[in-house]
Structures are given as structure tokens and as C-alpha cells.
Amino acid sequence: MGAVRATDQERSVGHGEVILDVENLVKHFPLRRGIAQSLRGGPELAVKAVDGVSFNVKKGELFGVVGESGCGKTTMGRTILRLLEPTAGRVTFEDIEVTALSAEQLKQLRTRMQIIFQDPYESMNPRLDVHRIIAEPLRIQGMVSNSKDAIPYIEKALEDVEMTPPEEYLYRYPHELSGGQRQRIAVARALVLDPEFIVADEPVSMLDVSIRGEILNLMLNLSRERGVTFLYITHDLATARHICDRIAVMYLGKMVEKGPTDNLVKHPLHPYTRALIGAVFVPDPKRKGFGKVLKGEVPSPVDPPSGCRLHPRCPIAQDICKEVEPELVPADDNHMVACHFALG
Amino acid sequence: MSKSNTQTGISAPTFWEQYRRKPLGMVGLSIVAVYVFVAIFAPFLTPYNPKQILLADRIAAPIWFRSVLPKYDDAPSTVRITLGPDEWAVSEATGGKLVAEELEGTAVSVIEFEPVLKDEDVSEGEAGLLEIEEYPEEPEKSVVELSHVVSYNCSPPKTFGLTFNYWVDASSDSKTELEFVIETPEGKQYNLWGKSCSGTLGSQPARIDSRDLTLKQRLGLTIFDDPAPRVFSSKGDYRLLLTARSIPGEEPTRVYISNAEFYIPGNVHGLLGADHMGADLWTQLIYGTRISLSIGLSAAGISVAVGTAVGIICGYLGGVVDEFMMRVVDVLMAIPTLPILIILGAILGKSVWNIVLLISAFAWMGTARLVRSQTLSLRERVFVESAKASGASDAYVMLIHILPNVLPLVFAGMVLRIPAAILTEASLSFLGLGDPRVATWGRMLHNARGFGAFTTLAWWWLVPPGLAITFLSLAFVFIGNTVNEILNPRYRERS
Numbered sequence A: 001m002g003a004v005r006a007t008d009q010e011r012s013v014g015h016g017e018v019i020l021d022v023e024n025l026v027k028h029f030p031l032r033r034g035i036a037q038s039l040r041g042g043p044e045l046a047v048k049a050v051d052g053v054s055f056n057v058k059k060g061e062l063f064g065v066v067g068e069s070g071c072g073k074t075t076m077g078r079t080i081l082r083l084l085e086p087t088a089g090r091v092t093f094e095d096i097e098v099t100a101l102s103a104e105q106l107k108q109l110r111t112r113m114q115i116i117f118q119d120p121y122e123s124m125n126p127r128l129d130v131h132r133i134i135a136e137p138l139r140i141q142g143m144v145s146n147s148k149d150a151i152p153y154i155e156k157a158l159e160d161v162e163m164t165p166p167e168e169y170l171y172r173y174p175h176e177l178s179g180g181q182r183q184r185i186a187v188a189r190a191l192v193l194d195p196e197f198i199v200a201d202e203p204v205s206m207l208d209v210s211i212r213g214e215i216l217n218l219m220l221n222l223s224r225e226r227g228v229t230f231l232y233i234t235h236d237l238a239t240a241r242h243i244c245d246r247i248a249v250m251y252l253g254k255m256v257e258k259g260p261t262d263n264l265v266k267h268p269l270h271p272y273t274r275a276l277i278g279a280v281f282v283p284d285p286k287r288k289g290f291g292k293v294l295k296g297e298v299p300s301p302v303d304p305p306s307g308c309r310l311h312p313r314c315p316i317a318q319d320i321c322k323e324v325e326p327e328l329v330p331a332d333d334n335h336m337v338a339c340h341f342a343l344g
Numbered sequence B: 001m002s003k004s005n006t007q008t009g010i011s012a013p014t015f016w017e018q019y020r021r022k023p024l025g026m027v028g029l030s031i032v033a034v035y036v037f038v039a040i041f042a043p044f045l046t047p048y049n050p051k052q053i054l055l056a057d058r059i060a061a062p063i064w065f066r067s068v069l070p071k072y073d074d075a076p077s078t079v080r081i082t083l084g085p086d087e088w089a090v091s092e093a094t095g096g097k098l099v100a101e102e103l104e105g106t107a108v109s110v111i112e113f114e115p116v117l118k119d120e121d122v123s124e125g126e127a128g129l130l131e132i133e134e135y136p137e138e139p140e141k142s143v144v145e146l147s148h149v150v151s152y153n154c155s156p157p158k159t160f161g162l163t164f165n166y167w168v169d170a171s172s173d174s175k176t177e178l179e180f181v182i183e184t185p186e187g188k189q190y191n192l193w194g195k196s197c198s199g200t201l202g203s204q205p206a207r208i209d210s211r212d213l214t215l216k217q218r219l220g221l222t223i224f225d226d227p228a229p230r231v232f233s234s235k236g237d238y239r240l241l242l243t244a245r246s247i248p249g250e251e252p253t254r255v256y257i258s259n260a261e262f263y264i265p266g267n268v269h270g271l272l273g274a275d276h277m278g279a280d281l282w283t284q285l286i287y288g289t290r291i292s293l294s295i296g297l298s299a300a301g302i303s304v305a306v307g308t309a310v311g312i313i314c315g316y317l318g319g320v321v322d323e324f325m326m327r328v329v330d331v332l333m334a335i336p337t338l339p340i341l342i343i344l345g346a347i348l349g350k351s352v353w354n355i356v357l358l359i360s361a362f363a364w365m366g367t368a369r370l371v372r373s374q375t376l377s378l379r380e381r382v383f384v385e386s387a388k389a390s391g392a393s394d395a396y397v398m399l400i401h402i403l404p405n406v407l408p409l410v411f412a413g414m415v416l417r418i419p420a421a422i423l424t425e426a427s428l429s430f431l432g433l434g435d436p437r438v439a440t441w442g443r444m445l446h447n448a449r450g451f452g453a454f455t456t457l458a459w460w461w462l463v464p465p466g467l468a469i470t471f472l473s474l475a476f477v478f479i480g481n482t483v484n485e486i487l488n489p490r491y492r493e494r495s
Helices: A007-011 A035-040 A072-078 A103-109 A131-141 A147-160 A179-191 A207-224 A237-243 A261-268 A270-278 A319-323 B014-018 B021-040 B119-125 B129-133 B213-218 B227-231 B280-317 B321-332 B337-348 B352-361 B363-376 B380-387 B396-432 B439-449 B459-488 B489-494
Strands: A018-030 A046-058 A062-066 A088-093 A111-114 A199-200 A231-235 A246-251 A254-260 A329-332 A335-337 B080-085 B089-094 B096-103 B106-113 B142-152 B161-169 B175-183 B189-198 B201-209 B234-249 B253-264
Touching: A018 A231, A046 A062, A046 A072, A046 A231, A046 A254, A062 A072, A072 A199, A072 A231, A072 B161, A088 B337, A111 B380, A131 A147, A131 A179, A131 B106, A147 A179, A147 B089, A179 A207, A207 A231, A207 A237, A207 B175, A231 A237, A237 A246, A237 A261, A246 A261, A254 A261, A254 A270, A254 B142, A329 B396, B014 B021, B021 B280, B021 B459, B080 B142, B089 B096, B096 B142, B096 B253, B106 B142, B106 B234, B142 B253, B161 B175, B161 B189, B175 B253, B189 B201, B189 B213, B189 B227, B234 B253, B280 B321, B280 B352, B280 B396, B280 B439, B280 B459, B321 B363, B337 B352, B337 B396, B352 B396, B363 B380, B363 B396, B380 B396, B396 B439, B396 B459, B439 B459, B459 B489
Parallel strands: A062 A231, A062 A246, A111 A199, A199 A231
Antiparallel strands: A018 A046, A018 A088, A246 A254, A254 A335, A329 A335, B080 B253, B089 B142, B096 B106, B106 B253, B142 B234, B161 B201, B161 B253, B175 B189, B175 B234
């Protein structure tokens, strides 16, 4: 992949110091083949969930990754934390090369990198109470030896997520809590180790709209007040726009555009980004339907289209798009786009 | 939250609250409670221990048959009398007497005959003067006759017997004779046993048994005759007579008789009769509860523990380990269990723990598969990933996140595995591969089959162990199904 190293152009702007640097990250899931298929030979088939992604996140930043479901954004988030082993590429967290760490070193790093999962109903063991759920990272990391020692940490984490008084929730079970409360518990659990970096994997998509704002504001506050860096993964451009400093747009395992939120939303350069923005529901009775919606379905990530991956669906596709894969190139200072026709 | 049916936490009080409302479950629980009670208090529920034999005649009927069946109206129950110096009455004593002595803690009856007075002695001994005047040409025998009265008020028994040890301490010029006679209430005497010796005789066992050939000949009967019904043909007081005659020598003659035991085996005995060895069947049944329960529980426990461990490890780690273990499971499942258990049981030897291990070795595969499949879905759950994101090791995830979530499934399975283990043990014992030293229900059935309970229709021997196995298994099945219904609601429609 001839991906451009984004680091140099972007380091000079924004918040400053780079905390996470992802370089040409690839994650393929090989497909199981039957014996007959293996004997017949032919290429190894794999789901190319993440296919060469490079970007960086700066300290204290809220970095959004937006894309349709199945575009590989969740896989990317998990591969960055090495919950999935990358097929290729490099992830560097501060000075530590995450992709090269041993299991023991990785365990230490986990105190600094955490994740919030999408489904608050699934991300907690139903047999554990709130106290044990939040204390679990502390116990795994050996930071507390018994459950009594963990209580100050837990209470602080619960206060951070505005669940007060903490004692009221300490011994409840997940099924006794509402969805919003559960997601707060999930955030508290991620916070209890006091990490610098949190991957938030669609943290609000399973929640009622009324609760989404609370969780998003919670993340925003944590970012602004405590300097926690977030990688916010979402399919919902609207929420990303609400809180993110920068946004990257993914399509079929590739990054197609990234840039500062305002810039990207107001002047989208890639046809896919434009389509995404067009699909956002605008509560305006005068407006009819949605904006331009892409035709067709997302192609299979096992066998992505040649050239530009969007070309079968793209309204402005030309012949070159079928053959040459566009690279992510800077459009202006810190806005980058991968399209043959974006720059005019 | 439909997908987490089996994973919903259920606390112990809630579980009990639900369990209480299931009638079958409660019936099962009460039956098991009775069995457990019997197992714990076995020694208090029977006066015998399961190893005692010769408590009654072979295949004796239950004692309560007397009051139920006319045929058994006056069936004899066991008479067993130990005859020591205190029990023997001296009914005749010439030139001798009965002395009680204690040897190595047991009372021994000693018949002591005075020595013969020689000529030289006579001149010195004043007391003997009178006797010398009447001194006969032939030395007169001194006689001591010991007797004991046995009242016998039943129909004639099949056999009877007397055993004792005796030895004689005398000078070499003496002669001693011993004789055992039974005198009927009508005064008829049956001379059953006799023995004579000169001088000293070392310890000898005397085994008088009515089935003995020499005894029959002594009574002038053919080998097909049965002495017992003739001797004990009527009801009344019988006298057992043990007579010692002696021609004393220079020194006192002493005849020692120890451990004399007179025995008429009963045709009726205890609550459930007796087996072919005269062992108490009620005792075997009660002690069998202990063995069956402990074999059932331990075999089920071991197999479920192994199955759970294998299932979790295979399901969670996957890969080569998983593939290999699952093929092992396939192979073990394909082997027909009972034949292989018979072979291995024969090779490894008959002990209860061997049987437990064998049963467990061939019973863990089902659990392993079940747990593995559950683990395969659990390991993909987000809370497992969440723990990993905090740095949890594989062992931590398996213990804290997988195990508690498979336990309900496993627990119900374990309860259902107990009756399977009990039945397997019973089958093995029934085939004669059980521990011969231990009374189990299967062993009772084995003996019943092998020693004539079927041909004599001794249903009191056959039916109780069969029923005991049936009810205990049924009880565990009730409990298992109820537990399954509560903990694993997905199976609800099946029951």
C-alpha cells in the first residue's frame, strides 16, 4: 500500500503531541476452506476488514472514525488495542510499539489504553455486581488485593460518570440497571485504571436518543477536563460532529477522507463523505427526503472492487477509478482525501 | 435479553423459592433425604454389620412372615447359644468336677478328674483308704456329664450344629473319652459325636454338624436322611449333654472345653431374611445405601468436574488442543461403555474406587461437549473481551467469566448423572465385577441370581434392592429435571 504517512503533515497542527500512531494497519480474517477447495489451490480467501489504514491521534483529542456497518471500523479499534492480532502494520502508543509487545508488556499497557463497548447489555457478566465489574480491571492488574481496597477507586470512577451516590449502585447487578446506567458503569470501568487513551466503540448506538447526549457529554467532559484521548468509533456522523475534534471516514477497510470536523462536514471532498452527510436526517419540514444516497449495496470485503473501492456506487466514477486506487493525499493543511477527482 | 437465558444470574434464595413450587422436585428431594438419612444412620438401623454371616439358615425368610403366612407359623428362628462354664450344669460327676478357668480372656470349662491312687500313696493317704478297700480289678471310669437345657418350640429345623475346641492335659497312662448327646423331650438320646484319646491331646476343633456324613452313619441313617428334623421333631426342652469319661492316670486329668457354640439356623430372620451365607439382607440393603450414594455422588462429581474442565479448556483455547480432545471424546463415546467397563473392571481389580474411577472415566464426554459448546458462545461475549482488554489471562477468563456461566447447565447435568452412575455400578456388581467385600445393591442382586433366589422365588431378596435402585434413580431424575427447568429454561418444553 502506498499510503501516505500522515504523521508529518498533521503533527504540526491541532493539539500537538501524537499519542497514537497507526501505520498501514491491516487485519484480514482468513475464510475457512474445505479440503476440496484447498486441494484445488487458488488464492487464500480472507475478509479484508481493515486493509491498510494510517492515521494518528493527538493527546487529549477526540478522534472520530465514521463509516457504515461492516466497513471495518470496529475491527480497527480492536486491532489497535490488540484484542485482535493485526495481519500487518504498526501501532505505536507514545513510544511503545503496541504491535511488538509481549503478553506481559501488553498487560501493563492495558492500564493506559481502555475500551468502551457498544452494547452495555453484553459487555458485563450478568453474574457479577457493579462493584465486581468495576473492580475487575484493578484486580487483574493487581492494583488492589481485596474488594475492600477497591472501594475508593470504584467510588471515584462512579462519581466521574456522575452516578451518585456511588454506594447506591455498588452492589446492584447489571439487570437491575437501565441502559444508560449500564453504559455509565462501562465508562466507569474503563476509567477506573485512569487510562490516557480510550477506544469508544459505538458507545451510544444501543442507547435511547434521550440518553445519548448524556454519555457523549460525559466523554466530552472527560476529554476536556482530564485530558483523556478518545478514539470514537461510530456510524453516526451527527454524534461524531457533535463531539469530535477530527473525523476520519472509512469505507470497506480503507480510510477515504479525514480532517478537522468542521472542515470535513462543511466541505466534504470525497463522494462517500458527501453521501454520508446527505444521509443525516435533518429535522426540517421543508426539506424533502434525504440528500444524495449511494446506489447499491456495500460490496463484499472478501473481494473488494478493483481501483477505487467506491467506484461501483460512485456518482462521479470514471474509467480511471476502476483501475487505479486513489491514495490519501492532502487537500489542504490537515484535510486529506483519497479520490481522483476531489482536488478538482 | 432473550439470548442470555442460561446466563441470567439466579441467587440461591430465588432458586429455592422456585424449586419449592415444583411437586416432583420436592418428591425427589424427600426421597433422597430418606436415603441420606438411612445412609448416615445405618449402624443404628440394624443390629448386625454387613459382614456377619451364619445369622440364619440360607435364604431365610423375613421374620414377620410368621404372623402373615400360615406356612411360616412356627418357623424356627435362629438359636445360638454360647456354652461357657456358667451355662453348663453338671448333671453327673464321679471322680471329677467342673472348674471354670480363664485363658487369654475367655472362659474355658475344665473337667478335672482326680488322679488314681497308687499303692504307695494309699499307705500315706488316709482319705483314700476306703476306696482302696473297694478297688476293683478293672479301673472304673470317672464320669462328668455337662448338660444344658434348650427349649425348642418351633417346627423342625433343617440343620443344627455344635462347635467347640477341646484339649486334654493328662499323664500318658490315662484314657479319656468325650461324647455329645442330645436328649429329646421324650427322653430319646441321639449320640452325635464321640472322641477318645490317651494321655495328652493338643487343641482340637469339634465340629458337629447335622449334615455331616459320619454323623448320619453314627445315627444309623442313610446319607439322604436328614438328622435335624428327626432330632428336633417335637417341641419342648431338649438337653444337650457333653460327657467326659476318664480312666485317670497318675496325675490329674484335665479336659478343656472352650468356645462351645450351639446353633440351630432359623428359617426366618430379621426384617428381610438372610442370604445364602446367612447374612442379614436388611443390613445389606441399608449399608448398600451408603455405597450406592457415595459411588453415585463421587462418580458424578468426578465425571462432571473432568467434563467441565475439558469442555472449558477446549472451547476457550480451541486449536489443536480442542481438535485432539474432541476426537478423544468421539472415540470414547463410540466405545460401548458397559463391555469396556467389564473388561477394565476385570483387569484393574474389584474395588469400589476402581469402579468409581471407571464410571467417571466413561461418563465425562457428554458434559465436555455440552460445556464446550456453551464456552464457544461465551468466549465471544463482549464481557470476555472486556476482561481481556483489562489484561485478563486465559485462566482468569475461564475461571471468573466462563465457569460461573456454565455451572447451571453443569449442575443439572450432574444431578442427572448420579442415577446413571448408580445404575452402572449396580450393573457391574450384578455381573460380579463389584467389590466382593462391600455390600451394594448390585451385589445383592448378583448373589440373589447366583444362589437361588430366583429358583426359590425368594422375592424378599430380589425385590428390595431393585426397588431401592429404582426409587433412588427416580428421585435424582426428578430433582435433575426440576433443576434444569429452573436454571436452564430453554429445556422447559422438553420435560
